[in-house]
Amino acid sequence: MNYYKRHIGDYAAATRHLSLLEHGVYCLMLDVYYTSEKPLPVDTRAVQRLVGARSDEEREAVTVILTEFFEQHPDGWHQARADKEIHH
Numbered sequence: 001m002n003y004y005k006r007h008i009g010d011y012a013a014a015t016r017h018l019s020l021l022e023h024g025v026y027c028l029m030l031d032v033y034y035t036s037e038k039p040l041p042v043d044t045r046a047v048q049r050l051v052g053a054r055s056d057e058e059r060e061a062v063t064v065i066l067t068e069f070f071e072q073h074p075d076g077w078h079q080a081r082a083d084k085e086i087h088h
């Protein structure tokens with residue numbers, strides 16, 4: 001998928017509490033998700049690598065975003081809205 005709608009109001013309402021770093025991590029994770037059209041890997045370290053998280057703070061932000069906005073399944077981390085958009 002080369003394009004996805006970003007519903008700014010929905011995004012803002014759900015993410016106002018995030019730090020700037022967490023916003024960046026979440027956006028990169030969504031980009032990877034939509035580009036591959038599949039869940040993020042089950043292995044958190046693999047997700048960290050995909051988004052370029054290198055510092056302890058960046059790696060922790062990946063974990064925070066995964067647990068708050070994604071749901072872990074046997075095949076990887078799913079994001080409900082992204083799944084709906086991809087399969088629409």
